[in-house]
Amino acid sequence: MIAAGIMSGTSLDGIDVALVDIDGVGLATTCRLISFYTFPMPLDTKQHIMRACLDKATTSQLSSLHSELGYLFAHSVQEALKRAHIASKDLRFIASHGQTVWHAPNSHDSNSCTYSSTLQLGNSAIIAWECQTTVVSDFRSMDMAAGGQGAPLVPYSELVLYAKDSTNRALVNIGGISNITALKAKAQIDDVFAFDCGPGNMMIDEVCRVFFGCEFDEGGQLAARGNLNPQLWQRLCDNKFYEQNPPKSTGREMFGAQYTRSLLRQCNILNATDALLKSEYAYDVLYTFTHYSAFCIAEAYKHFVKPHFAQQPCKDQLIVSGGGAHNKTLMSMLDNMLPGVMVCSQHDLGYSSDAKEAIAFALMGNETLHGRASNVPRVTGAKCSVVLGNVTPCPIPTNSGVLDVL
Numbered sequence: 228m229i230a231a232g233i234m235s236g237t238s239l240d241g242i243d244v245a246l247v248d249i250d251g252v253g254l255a256t257t258c259r260l261i262s263f264y265t266f267p268m269p270l271d272t273k274q275h276i277m278r279a280c281l282d283k284a285t286t287s288q289l290s291s292l293h294s295e296l297g298y299l300f301a302h303s304v305q306e307a308l309k310r311a312h313i314a315s316k317d318l319r320f321i322a323s324h325g326q327t328v329w330h331a332p333n334s335h336d337s338n339s340c341t342y343s344s345t346l347q348l349g350n351s352a353i354i355a356w357e358c359q360t361t362v363v364s365d366f367r368s369m370d371m372a373a374g375g376q377g378a379p380l381v382p383y384s385e386l387v388l389y390a391k392d393s394t395n396r397a398l399v400n401i402g403g404i405s406n407i408t409a410l411k412a413k414a415q416i417d418d419v420f421a422f423d424c425g426p427g428n429m430m431i432d433e434v435c436r437v438f439f440g441c442e443f444d445e446g447g448q449l450a451a452r453g454n455l456n457p458q459l460w461q462r463l464c465d466n467k468f469y470e471q472n473p474p475k476s477t478g479r480e481m482f483g484a485q486y487t488r489s490l491l492r493q494c495n496i497l498n499a500t501d502a503l504l505k506s507e508y509a510y511d512v513l514y515t516f517t518h519y520s521a522f523c524i525a526e527a528y529k530h531f532v533k534p535h536f537a538q539q540p541c542k543d544q545l546i547v548s549g550g551g552a553h554n555k556t557l558m559s560m561l562d563n564m565l566p567g568v569m570v571c572s573q574h575d576l577g578y579s580s581d582a583k584e585a586i587a588f589a590l591m592g593n594e595t596l597h598g599r600a601s602n603v604p605r606v607t608g609a610k611c612s613v614v615l616g617n618v619t620p621c622p623i624p625t626n627s628g629v630l631d632v633l
């Protein structure tokens with residue numbers, strides 16, 4: 228059956244839509260990518276999201292953004308179907324990740340009456356109405372309710388789609404944040420091991436905005452012209468997220484624009500008034516942040532993944548997906564930091580590097596509609612396996628039960 232997975236991640240660069248042909252459930256699922264599209268995030272919407280992420284949106288602005296994103300996601304799916312020449316009546320369901328504007332898994336504090344929470348916006352009723360189909364959304368809340376971090380969730384789909392009998396595979400997604408999934412050869416669900424490594428492109432993008440007036444470092448060409456700035460490197464390494472034991476997850480709350488700019492200020496880089504000095508700094512600053520992103524991934528691999536792989540002595544692969552796979556400087560830093568490991572991209576293996584997360588949510592939506600769990604408790608720290616997501620039925624009455632989609 229045909230399903231759509233929608234992902235818009237922490238980078239806010241665009242809305243990813245994967246149209247897939249999906250069959251079966253659990254480890255027997257087959258999921259063929261029919262088409263994949265990324266629709267640019269409109270500037271206004273991006274500003275609205277940033278305002279919410281920075282905790283500066285009013286309640287009415289948040290509510291409006293929830294609807295705004297609902298329409299944007301729905302229209303993205305409609306456009307994808309049109310471009311792929313698929314009739315909307317053939318779409319059986321949409322799995323929508325939503326836009327994360329808040330993710331605070333460790334915030335429980337009874338003294339201040341603060342609760343752990345996660346918030347993904349994009350009104351599912353609007354998506355269901357506009358596309359006249361069933362929608363599965365809000366995948367993270369149930370895992371968090373069950374005591375988990377609500378992230379990362381993609382590892383379940385990675386086990387289903389990429390586990391091998393003869394190779395230890397570490398799958399790294401370098402989006403705004405980078406995360407890693409360890410699939411040792413012949414992995415079963417209880418073997419899956421995954422966590423967020425640290426910043427992926429988030430700080431790199433911020434440096435590009437501050438110094439170069441662009442949104443990202445195309446191909447890593449700008450960083451390639453720099454060298455390590457020792458003072459900044461020291462400051463970056465003071466952040467010990469990369470050393471923390473998993474399970475762990477992070478986001479814009481830790482590695483966002485405010486943090487990036489505060490590091491630059493501490494090193495007197497943002498304070499430099501001399502334009503020439505600033506421009507000389509720029510490439511080194513970008514190189515240093517890129518090096519830090521690679522370092523967080525390499526450290527994650529060396530300290531947590533490699534010992535796990537040692538249980539299965541066979542070939543080790545590190546497979547990179549997400550926008551960071553296009554950054555050649557970052558990829559070559561990773562390669563240098565991990566001698567003896569075959570570092571490649573999803574694309575090198577014949578899969579789309581960009582579509583992975585959108586496909587993953589389509590697969591998890593399928594599990595949900597079959598009443599099956601798709602979190603990995605060992606990964607998120609949840610007390611047990613749980614069925615993820617909220618199901619918004621197709622608005623057309625059928626009188627045959629809301630889950631009659633399959």
Ligand SMILES: Nc1ncnc2c1ncn2[C@@H]1O[C@H](COP(=O)(O)OP(=O)(O)OP(=O)(O)O)[C@@H](O)[C@H]1O
Binds near residue numbers: 238442
């Ligand atoms: N051609 C390219 N060269 C260098 N970097 C790129 C390129 N294309 C994309 N990127 C980087 O990848 C980022 C987007 O990656 P991606 O879409 O995987 O992130 P995301 O899904 O938003 O984030 P997350 O997975 O953390 O939620 C961009 O912001 C940019 O930094």
Ligand SMILES: CC(=O)N[C@H]1[C@@H]2OC[C@@H](O2)[C@@H](O)[C@@H]1O[C@H](C)C(=O)O
Binds near residue numbers: 379380402404476478
């Ligand atoms: C809260 C949230 O949206 N987290 C994202 C983010 O982007 C990367 C990393 O941080 C990961 O934990 C997660 O996304 C992927 C899709 C996941 O859950 O596996």
